Amino acid sequence: MSGRVRGLFGRRARRRWIHLILGGALAMPYVFVGQVVVGPALDSRYLFGDLRLQLLSFALGLPLAALTAAVFPMTRPLEAGAARALCGVDPNALSPDPARDRAARGRTAAWFVLHLGLGGIVSGMSLAVPPFAVVLIVLPLCAGLFGTGLGLPGVLTHGWGPALAPVAGLAMLLALAGCAAGCGALLARWAPALLGPTPGDRLAAAEARAADLAVRNRLARELHDSVGHALSAVTLQASAARRVLDSDPEFVREALAAIEDTTRRTVGELDAVLGVLRAGDAPGTAPAPTLAADLDGLLRRTGAGGLRVRADIRVDPAALPDLVSREAYRIVQEGLSNALRHAGAGTPVAVRIASGGAHLEITVTNPLDGAPVPAARPGGGHGLRGIADRARLLGGTAEAGRADGGWRLHVRLPTRGSA
Known part of the structure; x- marks a missing residue:
């Protein structure tokens, strides 16, 4: 049991969570570029209020991220340094050299998309889930105050809803921690394959x-x-x-x-x-x-x-x-x-x-x-x-x-x- 808790909230899990948040921060410029495309194309002036348009902007920004990683060889040593410091990857499994050949550039682009994609998702969840979970946890104590003032579904404000809301809030926080730990473990597993030396690097x-x-x-x-x-x-x-x-x-x-x-x-x-x-x-x-x-x-x-x-x-x-x-x-x-x-x-x-x-x-x-x-x-x-x-x-x-x-x-x- 203690091993599972460490897996969700231990030092390694926290560092990998930070690595994912960093990926989300790196994804923001590409999301803004995607919004520049999506807004005029769909004649929408208010993208921040529409989750579907935000996801579409995010999806359009990832190919631009891949192009950036493929064009700039220094992306690989920078990403390898971050993965080495935050993901707990064996330093010998990552290449410190810039991506020179086509294979290395392709792998770096795939890693960059994976990092920014998972990081954007976890970052969005980290911003949205904790406040909502806190509301659910304190809902039984402030049911009269909240009522329908926050636009909560009726199932949470009537009958057994207020009593079960704290359980749902804690479950959402655990789900967020599990998602972050799973994404961090996935990045740590793929880092040697995508950021490690290619056959050309090994030959050199x-x-x-x-x-x-x-x-x-x-x-x-x-x-x-x-x-x-x-x-x-x-x-x-x-x-x-x-x-x-x-x-x-x-x-x-x-x-x-x-x-x-x-x-x-x-x-x-x-x-x-x-x-x-x-x-x-x-x-x-x-x-x-x-x-x-x-x-x-x-x-x-x-x-x-x-x-x-x-x-x-x-x-x-x-x-x-x-x-x-x-x-x-x-x-x-x-x-x-x-x-x-x-x-x-x-x-x-x-x-x-x-x-x-x-x-x-x-x-x-x-x-x-x-x-x-x-x-x-x-x-x-x-x-x-x-x-x-x-x-x-x-x-x-x-x-x-x-x-x-x-x-x-x-x-x-x-x-x-x-x-």
């Missing part, structure tokens, strides 16, 4: 999310491959220098110089990585590293970190497309970084970069000496996935795993028609 949102995710993934790859490689190299260089601090000062000086060079260069690379977040490269932003300009420095810094790198370059890096050259540099960098982290200092690493027809082939190998492949560190393990992503986005392939007692990374990138 999915494309926006995909574009944002692509940028985030690209930024994550760049940070992992540039900063991650630098930190791994610096860590190993510092560790090697600490072990021979007293016995080999010359090596310590070389390691510190390599650390300085690595960190200075990484700051420039970080600038280039952050440029991914901008619409274009900002003036003064360091260019992204490429095979042609930066491969020698990468091999030198990696060697200073303790790896014995043997490079076999069988292609002219300057002849590669810029995009392929940049991605190939990052792939080689990540391959060497994996060797630094997992193989350890003093490990020989072979890097082979060759042209295979319309493809660039990159191979990085290092021995494992029978040791198991180390497990990915917590929060890490994204290097090989990043290499695979880079290769896939260029239309190439990437393979990594045990081969001939060692670890082998092999990547093929197309040099023509790269995406």
Whole structure:
């Protein structure tokens, strides 16, 4: 019983009633326009005294409301905001964007007509029913005063009429509350279907999310491959220098110089990585590293970190497309970084970069000496996935795993028609 009372007079019911009253207020300009049409057409000068003419004016105004909602795209976010605040509709089920395509405009027009139609009816009832119901409730106490002075039907002023009038008044108030609650529930039920995103809206949102995710993934790859490689190299260089601090000062000086060079260069690379977040490269932003300009420095810094790198370059890096050259540099960098982290200092690493027809082939190998492949560190393990992503986005392939007692990374990138 208490649930039914809350359904008629609870906070949600009251807010939905306000939403309906708002719809009635929005309907008034369209009703006035309908009266301008109905009055001259029926040669009637007093529309307010004729309920049928008022209803006809109301009916003629609703198509104008639908046209308004279809013409003005901002109607949908405004109506969605009102429905979200007053109808108790899940915010995620309503679209905050203007109606752009035909389907969205049509649904918005249907909602606007439904809101104004039901709101006009409930508003009219809210104005007319309570005063009449109050008269019926107090009629037994003032039967002599009212009599026929208010034009009440005879059944209410004679016999059992005055005694039953309060019951009729209370029934009318309950009927009004029930009608308002029912109309509010109907609007709340239809709001997601009419004000929610259309298939076109969902497609646009999915494309926006995909574009944002692509940028985030690209930024994550760049940070992992540039900063991650630098930190791994610096860590190993510092560790090697600490072990021979007293016995080999010359090596310590070389390691510190390599650390300085690595960190200075990484700051420039970080600038280039952050440029991914901008619409274009900002003036003064360091260019992204490429095979042609930066491969020698990468091999030198990696060697200073303790790896014995043997490079076999069988292609002219300057002849590669810029995009392929940049991605190939990052792939080689990540391959060497994996060797630094997992193989350890003093490990020989072979890097082979060759042209295979319309493809660039990159191979990085290092021995494992029978040791198991180390497990990915917590929060890490994204290097090989990043290499695979880079290769896939260029239309190439990437393979990594045990081969001939060692670890082998092999990547093929197309040099023509790269995406």
